[in-house]
Amino acid sequence: MKPSFEDLMHELVIRKIRPSHQRIKILEYLMEHPCHPTVDQIFNDLQKEIPTLSKSTVYNTLTSFMEAQLVRVITIEENETRYDIITHNHGHFKCDSCGAIYDFKINIDDFTAGELSGFQIYDKNVYFKGICPKCLYK
Amino acid sequence: MKPSFEDLMHELVIRKIRPSHQRIKILEYLMEHPCHPTVDQIFNDLQKEIPTLSKSTVYNTLTSFMEAQLVRVITIEENETRYDIITHNHGHFKCDSCGAIYDFKINIDDFTAGELSGFQIYDKNVYFKGICPKCLYK
DNA sequence: TTCAAAATTATAATCATTACAAATATAAAA
DNA sequence: TTTTATATTTGTAATGATTATAATTTTGAA
Known part of the structure:
Protein backbone atom coordinates (compact mmCIF):
# COMPACT_ATOMS: atom_id res chain seq x y z
CA MET A 1 0.00 0.00 0.00
CA LYS A 2 1.44 3.30 -1.12
CA PRO A 3 1.92 5.88 1.64
CA SER A 4 -0.13 9.07 1.23
CA PHE A 5 1.40 12.49 0.84
CA GLU A 6 0.27 13.33 4.37
CA ASP A 7 2.00 10.23 5.69
CA LEU A 8 5.22 11.33 4.09
CA MET A 9 4.91 14.91 5.35
CA HIS A 10 4.38 13.40 8.75
CA GLU A 11 7.53 11.34 8.28
CA LEU A 12 9.47 14.51 7.46
CA VAL A 13 8.25 16.22 10.62
CA ILE A 14 8.96 13.19 12.80
CA ARG A 15 12.46 12.95 11.44
CA LYS A 16 13.08 16.66 11.92
CA ILE A 17 13.48 17.36 8.23
CA ARG A 18 12.07 20.81 7.59
CA PRO A 19 9.39 20.65 4.93
CA SER A 20 10.81 23.29 2.62
CA HIS A 21 9.22 24.09 -0.72
CA GLN A 22 11.85 22.17 -2.67
CA ARG A 23 11.72 19.15 -0.38
CA ILE A 24 7.96 18.95 -0.61
CA LYS A 25 8.06 19.16 -4.39
CA ILE A 26 10.72 16.49 -4.64
CA LEU A 27 8.83 14.21 -2.28
CA GLU A 28 5.66 14.79 -4.27
CA TYR A 29 7.51 14.05 -7.47
CA LEU A 30 8.84 10.77 -6.12
CA MET A 31 5.34 9.76 -5.11
CA GLU A 32 3.80 10.64 -8.45
CA HIS A 33 6.62 8.99 -10.38
CA PRO A 34 7.25 5.61 -8.81
CA CYS A 35 9.22 4.73 -11.91
CA HIS A 36 12.65 4.93 -10.25
CA PRO A 37 13.70 8.30 -11.63
CA THR A 38 17.30 9.42 -11.94
CA VAL A 39 18.56 12.69 -10.49
CA ASP A 40 18.48 14.23 -13.95
CA GLN A 41 14.86 13.26 -14.54
CA ILE A 42 13.81 14.74 -11.22
CA PHE A 43 15.83 17.88 -11.82
CA ASN A 44 14.69 18.47 -15.40
CA ASP A 45 11.02 17.93 -14.65
CA LEU A 46 10.93 20.00 -11.49
CA GLN A 47 12.90 22.85 -13.02
CA LYS A 48 9.81 23.64 -15.09
CA GLU A 49 7.91 24.34 -11.89
CA ILE A 50 10.79 25.78 -9.89
CA PRO A 51 13.05 27.63 -12.35
CA THR A 52 15.64 28.44 -9.71
CA LEU A 53 16.03 24.81 -8.63
CA SER A 54 19.61 23.65 -8.35
CA LYS A 55 20.83 20.16 -8.94
CA SER A 56 22.70 20.39 -5.63
CA THR A 57 19.35 20.70 -3.90
CA VAL A 58 18.11 17.55 -5.55
CA TYR A 59 21.20 15.70 -4.35
CA ASN A 60 20.99 17.20 -0.86
CA THR A 61 17.34 16.39 -0.54
CA LEU A 62 17.69 12.83 -1.75
CA THR A 63 20.53 12.31 0.72
CA SER A 64 18.32 13.57 3.56
CA PHE A 65 15.50 11.34 2.44
CA MET A 66 17.81 8.36 2.30
CA GLU A 67 19.11 9.00 5.80
CA ALA A 68 15.51 9.26 6.93
CA GLN A 69 14.82 5.98 5.14
CA LEU A 70 12.14 7.58 3.03
CA VAL A 71 13.72 6.58 -0.25
CA ARG A 72 16.12 3.91 -1.25
CA VAL A 73 18.79 3.86 -3.90
CA ILE A 74 18.74 1.30 -6.65
CA THR A 75 22.04 0.74 -8.37
CA ILE A 76 21.38 -2.19 -10.64
CA GLU A 77 23.68 -0.66 -13.21
CA GLU A 78 26.67 1.47 -12.29
CA ASN A 79 26.36 5.08 -13.43
CA GLU A 80 22.62 4.86 -13.31
CA THR A 81 21.59 5.63 -9.79
CA ARG A 82 17.85 5.62 -9.33
CA TYR A 83 15.67 6.56 -6.41
CA ASP A 84 12.62 4.76 -5.14
CA ILE A 85 10.04 5.62 -2.52
CA ILE A 86 10.42 2.82 -0.02
CA THR A 87 7.70 0.22 -0.12
CA HIS A 88 8.40 -3.12 1.37
CA ASN A 89 8.55 -6.49 -0.27
CA MET B 1 31.83 -25.31 -5.94
CA LYS B 2 34.60 -22.99 -6.99
CA PRO B 3 35.72 -23.35 -10.61
CA SER B 4 39.35 -24.35 -11.06
CA PHE B 5 41.88 -22.21 -12.86
CA GLU B 6 41.81 -24.70 -15.72
CA ASP B 7 38.05 -24.37 -15.94
CA LEU B 8 38.38 -20.64 -16.25
CA MET B 9 41.17 -20.84 -18.83
CA HIS B 10 38.90 -23.16 -20.73
CA GLU B 11 36.13 -20.59 -20.48
CA LEU B 12 38.44 -17.95 -21.92
CA VAL B 13 39.31 -20.14 -24.88
CA ILE B 14 35.71 -21.12 -25.53
CA ARG B 15 34.65 -17.50 -25.49
CA LYS B 16 37.48 -16.50 -27.77
CA ILE B 17 39.17 -14.29 -25.22
CA ARG B 18 42.88 -14.53 -25.84
CA PRO B 19 44.66 -15.67 -22.69
CA SER B 20 47.20 -12.87 -22.49
CA HIS B 21 49.59 -12.53 -19.58
CA GLN B 22 47.58 -9.70 -18.00
CA ARG B 23 44.27 -11.45 -18.42
CA ILE B 24 45.56 -14.64 -16.87
CA LYS B 25 46.96 -12.75 -13.91
CA ILE B 26 43.73 -10.85 -13.37
CA LEU B 27 41.69 -14.02 -13.60
CA GLU B 28 44.03 -15.72 -11.17
CA TYR B 29 43.77 -12.77 -8.82
CA LEU B 30 39.99 -12.86 -8.86
CA MET B 31 40.07 -16.55 -8.02
CA GLU B 32 42.52 -16.16 -5.18
CA HIS B 33 40.70 -13.13 -3.79
CA PRO B 34 37.02 -13.99 -3.73
CA CYS B 35 36.57 -10.97 -1.46
CA HIS B 36 34.92 -8.77 -4.07
CA PRO B 37 37.90 -6.56 -4.87
CA THR B 38 37.62 -3.10 -6.35
CA VAL B 39 39.51 -2.07 -9.48
CA ASP B 40 42.03 -0.22 -7.34
CA GLN B 41 42.73 -3.26 -5.19
CA ILE B 42 43.28 -5.43 -8.23
CA PHE B 43 45.46 -2.81 -9.87
CA ASN B 44 47.59 -2.02 -6.83
CA ASP B 45 48.24 -5.63 -5.95
CA LEU B 46 49.01 -6.80 -9.47
CA GLN B 47 51.26 -3.84 -10.19
CA LYS B 48 53.79 -5.40 -7.82
CA GLU B 49 54.02 -8.40 -10.13
CA ILE B 50 53.53 -6.56 -13.40
CA PRO B 51 55.11 -3.12 -13.02
CA THR B 52 53.94 -1.94 -16.43
CA LEU B 53 50.32 -2.81 -15.77
CA SER B 54 47.88 -0.09 -16.67
CA LYS B 55 44.59 0.58 -14.98
CA SER B 56 43.00 0.70 -18.43
CA THR B 57 43.92 -2.93 -18.85
CA VAL B 58 42.22 -3.84 -15.63
CA TYR B 59 39.07 -2.08 -16.80
CA ASN B 60 39.26 -3.59 -20.28
CA THR B 61 39.83 -7.05 -18.93
CA LEU B 62 37.02 -6.86 -16.41
CA THR B 63 34.69 -5.66 -19.15
CA SER B 64 35.65 -8.65 -21.32
CA PHE B 65 35.15 -11.00 -18.40
CA MET B 66 31.76 -9.50 -17.69
CA GLU B 67 30.66 -9.90 -21.28
CA ALA B 68 31.85 -13.47 -21.11
CA GLN B 69 29.86 -13.89 -17.89
CA LEU B 70 32.96 -14.89 -16.00
CA VAL B 71 32.59 -12.19 -13.38
CA ARG B 72 29.73 -10.17 -12.14
CA VAL B 73 29.58 -6.64 -10.85
CA ILE B 74 28.31 -5.88 -7.40
CA THR B 75 27.14 -2.33 -6.85
CA ILE B 76 25.62 -2.38 -3.42
CA GLU B 77 26.95 1.10 -2.83
CA GLU B 78 27.40 3.63 -5.61
CA ASN B 79 31.02 4.59 -6.23
CA GLU B 80 32.16 1.26 -4.96
CA THR B 81 32.01 -1.13 -7.85
CA ARG B 82 33.25 -4.57 -6.93
CA TYR B 83 33.91 -7.63 -9.01
CA ASP B 84 33.07 -11.19 -8.16
CA ILE B 85 33.88 -14.47 -9.83
CA ILE B 86 30.49 -15.88 -10.70
CA THR B 87 29.32 -18.69 -8.49
CA HIS B 88 25.67 -19.44 -8.35
CA ASN B 89 23.26 -19.19 -5.49
C1' DT C 1 60.75 -14.04 -40.21
C1' DT C 2 57.11 -11.07 -41.62
C1' DC C 3 52.78 -9.10 -41.28
C1' DA C 4 48.19 -8.02 -39.75
C1' DA C 5 45.23 -8.02 -35.97
C1' DA C 6 44.58 -7.64 -31.17
C1' DA C 7 46.03 -6.11 -26.65
C1' DT C 8 48.29 -2.93 -23.72
C1' DT C 9 49.63 1.41 -22.27
C1' DA C 10 49.59 6.40 -21.13
C1' DT C 11 47.14 10.32 -21.48
C1' DA C 12 43.24 13.12 -22.03
C1' DA C 13 38.27 13.67 -21.78
C1' DT C 14 33.85 12.87 -19.67
C1' DC C 15 30.48 13.01 -16.37
C1' DA C 16 28.13 12.07 -12.02
C1' DT C 17 28.68 13.41 -7.49
C1' DT C 18 30.51 16.16 -3.65
C1' DA C 19 32.51 20.26 -1.40
C1' DC C 20 32.29 24.88 -0.53
C1' DA C 21 31.01 29.56 0.20
C1' DA C 22 27.73 33.15 -0.64
C1' DA C 23 22.91 34.31 -0.82
C1' DT C 24 18.32 33.38 0.64
C1' DA C 25 14.61 31.76 3.43
C1' DT C 26 12.82 30.25 7.78
C1' DA C 27 11.44 30.17 12.62
C1' DA C 28 11.80 31.86 17.10
C1' DA C 29 12.68 35.65 20.23
C1' DA C 30 12.35 40.39 21.37
C1' DT D 1 6.75 43.51 13.32
C1' DT D 2 11.62 43.51 13.47
C1' DT D 3 15.75 41.22 14.69
C1' DT D 4 18.67 37.49 14.88
C1' DA D 5 20.45 32.98 14.46
C1' DT D 6 20.12 28.87 11.94
C1' DA D 7 19.05 25.98 8.13
C1' DT D 8 18.48 25.69 3.24
C1' DT D 9 19.32 26.71 -1.37
C1' DT D 10 22.14 27.98 -5.03
C1' DG D 11 26.06 28.27 -8.33
C1' DT D 12 30.53 27.14 -9.01
C1' DA D 13 34.58 24.60 -8.47
C1' DA D 14 36.80 20.29 -7.21
C1' DT D 15 36.97 15.34 -7.12
C1' DG D 16 37.38 10.94 -8.75
C1' DA D 17 35.86 6.86 -11.19
C1' DT D 18 35.31 5.40 -15.74
C1' DT D 19 35.76 5.78 -20.79
C1' DA D 20 37.85 7.27 -25.18
C1' DT D 21 41.74 7.76 -27.99
C1' DA D 22 45.92 7.03 -30.28
C1' DA D 23 50.52 5.26 -30.12
C1' DT D 24 53.20 1.26 -28.91
C1' DT D 25 53.80 -3.50 -28.08
C1' DT D 26 52.56 -8.21 -28.30
C1' DT D 27 50.62 -12.13 -30.38
C1' DG D 28 49.66 -15.76 -33.70
C1' DA D 29 49.35 -17.21 -38.31
C1' DA D 30 51.30 -17.41 -42.89
Whole structure:
Protein backbone atom coordinates (compact mmCIF):
# COMPACT_ATOMS: atom_id res chain seq x y z
CA MET A 1 0.00 0.00 0.00
CA LYS A 2 1.44 3.30 -1.12
CA PRO A 3 1.92 5.88 1.64
CA SER A 4 -0.13 9.07 1.23
CA PHE A 5 1.40 12.49 0.84
CA GLU A 6 0.27 13.33 4.37
CA ASP A 7 2.00 10.23 5.69
CA LEU A 8 5.22 11.33 4.09
CA MET A 9 4.91 14.91 5.35
CA HIS A 10 4.38 13.40 8.75
CA GLU A 11 7.53 11.34 8.28
CA LEU A 12 9.47 14.51 7.46
CA VAL A 13 8.25 16.22 10.62
CA ILE A 14 8.96 13.19 12.80
CA ARG A 15 12.46 12.95 11.44
CA LYS A 16 13.08 16.66 11.92
CA ILE A 17 13.48 17.36 8.23
CA ARG A 18 12.07 20.81 7.59
CA PRO A 19 9.39 20.65 4.93
CA SER A 20 10.81 23.29 2.62
CA HIS A 21 9.22 24.09 -0.72
CA GLN A 22 11.85 22.17 -2.67
CA ARG A 23 11.72 19.15 -0.38
CA ILE A 24 7.96 18.95 -0.61
CA LYS A 25 8.06 19.16 -4.39
CA ILE A 26 10.72 16.49 -4.64
CA LEU A 27 8.83 14.21 -2.28
CA GLU A 28 5.66 14.79 -4.27
CA TYR A 29 7.51 14.05 -7.47
CA LEU A 30 8.84 10.77 -6.12
CA MET A 31 5.34 9.76 -5.11
CA GLU A 32 3.80 10.64 -8.45
CA HIS A 33 6.62 8.99 -10.38
CA PRO A 34 7.25 5.61 -8.81
CA CYS A 35 9.22 4.73 -11.91
CA HIS A 36 12.65 4.93 -10.25
CA PRO A 37 13.70 8.30 -11.63
CA THR A 38 17.30 9.42 -11.94
CA VAL A 39 18.56 12.69 -10.49
CA ASP A 40 18.48 14.23 -13.95
CA GLN A 41 14.86 13.26 -14.54
CA ILE A 42 13.81 14.74 -11.22
CA PHE A 43 15.83 17.88 -11.82
CA ASN A 44 14.69 18.47 -15.40
CA ASP A 45 11.02 17.93 -14.65
CA LEU A 46 10.93 20.00 -11.49
CA GLN A 47 12.90 22.85 -13.02
CA LYS A 48 9.81 23.64 -15.09
CA GLU A 49 7.91 24.34 -11.89
CA ILE A 50 10.79 25.78 -9.89
CA PRO A 51 13.05 27.63 -12.35
CA THR A 52 15.64 28.44 -9.71
CA LEU A 53 16.03 24.81 -8.63
CA SER A 54 19.61 23.65 -8.35
CA LYS A 55 20.83 20.16 -8.94
CA SER A 56 22.70 20.39 -5.63
CA THR A 57 19.35 20.70 -3.90
CA VAL A 58 18.11 17.55 -5.55
CA TYR A 59 21.20 15.70 -4.35
CA ASN A 60 20.99 17.20 -0.86
CA THR A 61 17.34 16.39 -0.54
CA LEU A 62 17.69 12.83 -1.75
CA THR A 63 20.53 12.31 0.72
CA SER A 64 18.32 13.57 3.56
CA PHE A 65 15.50 11.34 2.44
CA MET A 66 17.81 8.36 2.30
CA GLU A 67 19.11 9.00 5.80
CA ALA A 68 15.51 9.26 6.93
CA GLN A 69 14.82 5.98 5.14
CA LEU A 70 12.14 7.58 3.03
CA VAL A 71 13.72 6.58 -0.25
CA ARG A 72 16.12 3.91 -1.25
CA VAL A 73 18.79 3.86 -3.90
CA ILE A 74 18.74 1.30 -6.65
CA THR A 75 22.04 0.74 -8.37
CA ILE A 76 21.38 -2.19 -10.64
CA GLU A 77 23.68 -0.66 -13.21
CA GLU A 78 26.67 1.47 -12.29
CA ASN A 79 26.36 5.08 -13.43
CA GLU A 80 22.62 4.86 -13.31
CA THR A 81 21.59 5.63 -9.79
CA ARG A 82 17.85 5.62 -9.33
CA TYR A 83 15.67 6.56 -6.41
CA ASP A 84 12.62 4.76 -5.14
CA ILE A 85 10.04 5.62 -2.52
CA ILE A 86 10.42 2.82 -0.02
CA THR A 87 7.70 0.22 -0.12
CA HIS A 88 8.40 -3.12 1.37
CA ASN A 89 8.55 -6.49 -0.27
CA HIS A 90 9.20 -5.70 -3.84
CA GLY A 91 12.04 -6.60 -6.10
CA HIS A 92 13.24 -4.92 -9.28
CA PHE A 93 13.58 -6.30 -12.77
CA LYS A 94 15.78 -4.38 -15.20
CA CYS A 95 15.32 -5.07 -18.91
CA ASP A 96 18.69 -5.05 -20.60
CA SER A 97 17.11 -4.28 -23.93
CA CYS A 98 14.88 -1.26 -23.29
CA GLY A 99 16.26 -0.29 -19.89
CA ALA A 100 12.89 -0.24 -18.15
CA ILE A 101 12.73 -1.20 -14.50
CA TYR A 102 9.73 -3.18 -13.32
CA ASP A 103 8.64 -3.76 -9.76
CA PHE A 104 7.44 -7.16 -8.74
CA LYS A 105 6.05 -8.42 -5.46
CA ILE A 106 8.26 -10.79 -3.59
CA ASN A 107 8.19 -11.89 -0.03
CA ILE A 108 11.72 -10.88 0.79
CA ASP A 109 11.31 -11.72 4.45
CA ASP A 110 11.13 -15.36 3.49
CA PHE A 111 14.76 -15.10 2.51
CA THR A 112 16.51 -15.84 5.69
CA ALA A 113 19.96 -17.26 5.50
CA GLY A 114 21.00 -19.44 8.39
CA GLU A 115 24.57 -18.27 7.95
CA LEU A 116 23.51 -14.76 8.85
CA SER A 117 22.32 -15.47 12.37
CA GLY A 118 24.10 -12.89 14.49
CA PHE A 119 23.91 -10.32 11.72
CA GLN A 120 21.64 -7.33 12.13
CA ILE A 121 19.89 -7.02 8.80
CA TYR A 122 17.98 -3.86 8.07
CA ASP A 123 17.75 -3.83 4.32
CA LYS A 124 17.01 -6.61 1.87
CA ASN A 125 17.20 -6.12 -1.86
CA VAL A 126 16.44 -8.37 -4.78
CA TYR A 127 16.99 -7.53 -8.39
CA PHE A 128 16.77 -9.55 -11.53
CA LYS A 129 18.01 -8.78 -15.00
CA GLY A 130 16.85 -10.04 -18.36
CA ILE A 131 14.55 -9.20 -21.23
CA CYS A 132 10.99 -8.01 -20.72
CA PRO A 133 8.04 -9.38 -22.73
CA LYS A 134 7.69 -6.19 -24.78
CA CYS A 135 11.20 -6.61 -26.10
CA LEU A 136 10.97 -10.38 -26.43
CA TYR A 137 7.93 -10.40 -28.71
CA LYS A 138 8.68 -7.66 -31.18
CA MET B 1 31.83 -25.31 -5.94
CA LYS B 2 34.60 -22.99 -6.99
CA PRO B 3 35.72 -23.35 -10.61
CA SER B 4 39.35 -24.35 -11.06
CA PHE B 5 41.88 -22.21 -12.86
CA GLU B 6 41.81 -24.70 -15.72
CA ASP B 7 38.05 -24.37 -15.94
CA LEU B 8 38.38 -20.64 -16.25
CA MET B 9 41.17 -20.84 -18.83
CA HIS B 10 38.90 -23.16 -20.73
CA GLU B 11 36.13 -20.59 -20.48
CA LEU B 12 38.44 -17.95 -21.92
CA VAL B 13 39.31 -20.14 -24.88
CA ILE B 14 35.71 -21.12 -25.53
CA ARG B 15 34.65 -17.50 -25.49
CA LYS B 16 37.48 -16.50 -27.77
CA ILE B 17 39.17 -14.29 -25.22
CA ARG B 18 42.88 -14.53 -25.84
CA PRO B 19 44.66 -15.67 -22.69
CA SER B 20 47.20 -12.87 -22.49
CA HIS B 21 49.59 -12.53 -19.58
CA GLN B 22 47.58 -9.70 -18.00
CA ARG B 23 44.27 -11.45 -18.42
CA ILE B 24 45.56 -14.64 -16.87
CA LYS B 25 46.96 -12.75 -13.91
CA ILE B 26 43.73 -10.85 -13.37
CA LEU B 27 41.69 -14.02 -13.60
CA GLU B 28 44.03 -15.72 -11.17
CA TYR B 29 43.77 -12.77 -8.82
CA LEU B 30 39.99 -12.86 -8.86
CA MET B 31 40.07 -16.55 -8.02
CA GLU B 32 42.52 -16.16 -5.18
CA HIS B 33 40.70 -13.13 -3.79
CA PRO B 34 37.02 -13.99 -3.73
CA CYS B 35 36.57 -10.97 -1.46
CA HIS B 36 34.92 -8.77 -4.07
CA PRO B 37 37.90 -6.56 -4.87
CA THR B 38 37.62 -3.10 -6.35
CA VAL B 39 39.51 -2.07 -9.48
CA ASP B 40 42.03 -0.22 -7.34
CA GLN B 41 42.73 -3.26 -5.19
CA ILE B 42 43.28 -5.43 -8.23
CA PHE B 43 45.46 -2.81 -9.87
CA ASN B 44 47.59 -2.02 -6.83
CA ASP B 45 48.24 -5.63 -5.95
CA LEU B 46 49.01 -6.80 -9.47
CA GLN B 47 51.26 -3.84 -10.19
CA LYS B 48 53.79 -5.40 -7.82
CA GLU B 49 54.02 -8.40 -10.13
CA ILE B 50 53.53 -6.56 -13.40
CA PRO B 51 55.11 -3.12 -13.02
CA THR B 52 53.94 -1.94 -16.43
CA LEU B 53 50.32 -2.81 -15.77
CA SER B 54 47.88 -0.09 -16.67
CA LYS B 55 44.59 0.58 -14.98
CA SER B 56 43.00 0.70 -18.43
CA THR B 57 43.92 -2.93 -18.85
CA VAL B 58 42.22 -3.84 -15.63
CA TYR B 59 39.07 -2.08 -16.80
CA ASN B 60 39.26 -3.59 -20.28
CA THR B 61 39.83 -7.05 -18.93
CA LEU B 62 37.02 -6.86 -16.41
CA THR B 63 34.69 -5.66 -19.15
CA SER B 64 35.65 -8.65 -21.32
CA PHE B 65 35.15 -11.00 -18.40
CA MET B 66 31.76 -9.50 -17.69
CA GLU B 67 30.66 -9.90 -21.28
CA ALA B 68 31.85 -13.47 -21.11
CA GLN B 69 29.86 -13.89 -17.89
CA LEU B 70 32.96 -14.89 -16.00
CA VAL B 71 32.59 -12.19 -13.38
CA ARG B 72 29.73 -10.17 -12.14
CA VAL B 73 29.58 -6.64 -10.85
CA ILE B 74 28.31 -5.88 -7.40
CA THR B 75 27.14 -2.33 -6.85
CA ILE B 76 25.62 -2.38 -3.42
CA GLU B 77 26.95 1.10 -2.83
CA GLU B 78 27.40 3.63 -5.61
CA ASN B 79 31.02 4.59 -6.23
CA GLU B 80 32.16 1.26 -4.96
CA THR B 81 32.01 -1.13 -7.85
CA ARG B 82 33.25 -4.57 -6.93
CA TYR B 83 33.91 -7.63 -9.01
CA ASP B 84 33.07 -11.19 -8.16
CA ILE B 85 33.88 -14.47 -9.83
CA ILE B 86 30.49 -15.88 -10.70
CA THR B 87 29.32 -18.69 -8.49
CA HIS B 88 25.67 -19.44 -8.35
CA ASN B 89 23.26 -19.19 -5.49
CA HIS B 90 24.90 -16.79 -3.16
CA GLY B 91 23.83 -13.43 -1.87
CA HIS B 92 25.89 -10.58 -0.47
CA PHE B 93 25.76 -8.92 2.90
CA LYS B 94 27.38 -5.51 3.25
CA CYS B 95 28.23 -4.28 6.73
CA ASP B 96 27.53 -0.57 6.95
CA SER B 97 29.92 -0.22 9.85
CA CYS B 98 33.14 -1.85 8.65
CA GLY B 99 32.30 -2.10 4.96
CA ALA B 100 33.05 -5.80 4.68
CA ILE B 101 31.06 -7.86 2.22
CA TYR B 102 30.09 -11.36 3.21
CA ASP B 103 28.79 -14.09 0.94
CA PHE B 104 25.99 -16.28 2.12
CA LYS B 105 24.32 -19.25 0.51
CA ILE B 106 20.80 -18.66 -0.65
CA ASN B 107 18.66 -20.61 -3.01
CA ILE B 108 17.94 -17.78 -5.36
CA ASP B 109 16.10 -20.03 -7.79
CA ASP B 110 13.36 -20.40 -5.21
CA PHE B 111 12.56 -16.75 -5.78
CA THR B 112 10.18 -16.92 -8.61
CA ALA B 113 7.71 -14.13 -8.98
CA GLY B 114 4.45 -15.01 -10.68
CA GLU B 115 4.26 -11.51 -12.06
CA LEU B 116 7.37 -12.16 -14.09
CA SER B 117 6.00 -14.95 -16.23
CA GLY B 118 6.82 -13.93 -19.77
CA PHE B 119 10.06 -12.29 -18.66
CA GLN B 120 13.34 -13.87 -19.65
CA ILE B 121 15.41 -13.75 -16.49
CA TYR B 122 19.11 -14.43 -16.75
CA ASP B 123 20.51 -12.87 -13.62
CA LYS B 124 19.22 -12.91 -10.06
CA ASN B 125 20.83 -10.89 -7.31
CA VAL B 126 20.18 -10.62 -3.61
CA TYR B 127 21.93 -8.27 -1.26
CA PHE B 128 21.33 -7.38 2.34
CA LYS B 129 22.69 -4.51 4.37
CA GLY B 130 23.17 -4.17 8.09
CA ILE B 131 25.74 -4.64 10.82
CA CYS B 132 27.94 -7.70 11.06
CA PRO B 133 28.57 -9.56 14.36
CA LYS B 134 32.14 -8.26 14.64
CA CYS B 135 30.88 -4.70 14.71
CA LEU B 136 27.82 -5.47 16.84
CA TYR B 137 29.74 -6.99 19.73
CA LYS B 138 32.62 -4.63 20.22
C1' DT C 1 60.75 -14.04 -40.21
C1' DT C 2 57.11 -11.07 -41.62
C1' DC C 3 52.78 -9.10 -41.28
C1' DA C 4 48.19 -8.02 -39.75
C1' DA C 5 45.23 -8.02 -35.97
C1' DA C 6 44.58 -7.64 -31.17
C1' DA C 7 46.03 -6.11 -26.65
C1' DT C 8 48.29 -2.93 -23.72
C1' DT C 9 49.63 1.41 -22.27
C1' DA C 10 49.59 6.40 -21.13
C1' DT C 11 47.14 10.32 -21.48
C1' DA C 12 43.24 13.12 -22.03
C1' DA C 13 38.27 13.67 -21.78
C1' DT C 14 33.85 12.87 -19.67
C1' DC C 15 30.48 13.01 -16.37
C1' DA C 16 28.13 12.07 -12.02
C1' DT C 17 28.68 13.41 -7.49
C1' DT C 18 30.51 16.16 -3.65
C1' DA C 19 32.51 20.26 -1.40
C1' DC C 20 32.29 24.88 -0.53
C1' DA C 21 31.01 29.56 0.20
C1' DA C 22 27.73 33.15 -0.64
C1' DA C 23 22.91 34.31 -0.82
C1' DT C 24 18.32 33.38 0.64
C1' DA C 25 14.61 31.76 3.43
C1' DT C 26 12.82 30.25 7.78
C1' DA C 27 11.44 30.17 12.62
C1' DA C 28 11.80 31.86 17.10
C1' DA C 29 12.68 35.65 20.23
C1' DA C 30 12.35 40.39 21.37
C1' DT D 1 6.75 43.51 13.32
C1' DT D 2 11.62 43.51 13.47
C1' DT D 3 15.75 41.22 14.69
C1' DT D 4 18.67 37.49 14.88
C1' DA D 5 20.45 32.98 14.46
C1' DT D 6 20.12 28.87 11.94
C1' DA D 7 19.05 25.98 8.13
C1' DT D 8 18.48 25.69 3.24
C1' DT D 9 19.32 26.71 -1.37
C1' DT D 10 22.14 27.98 -5.03
C1' DG D 11 26.06 28.27 -8.33
C1' DT D 12 30.53 27.14 -9.01
C1' DA D 13 34.58 24.60 -8.47
C1' DA D 14 36.80 20.29 -7.21
C1' DT D 15 36.97 15.34 -7.12
C1' DG D 16 37.38 10.94 -8.75
C1' DA D 17 35.86 6.86 -11.19
C1' DT D 18 35.31 5.40 -15.74
C1' DT D 19 35.76 5.78 -20.79
C1' DA D 20 37.85 7.27 -25.18
C1' DT D 21 41.74 7.76 -27.99
C1' DA D 22 45.92 7.03 -30.28
C1' DA D 23 50.52 5.26 -30.12
C1' DT D 24 53.20 1.26 -28.91
C1' DT D 25 53.80 -3.50 -28.08
C1' DT D 26 52.56 -8.21 -28.30
C1' DT D 27 50.62 -12.13 -30.38
C1' DG D 28 49.66 -15.76 -33.70
C1' DA D 29 49.35 -17.21 -38.31
C1' DA D 30 51.30 -17.41 -42.89
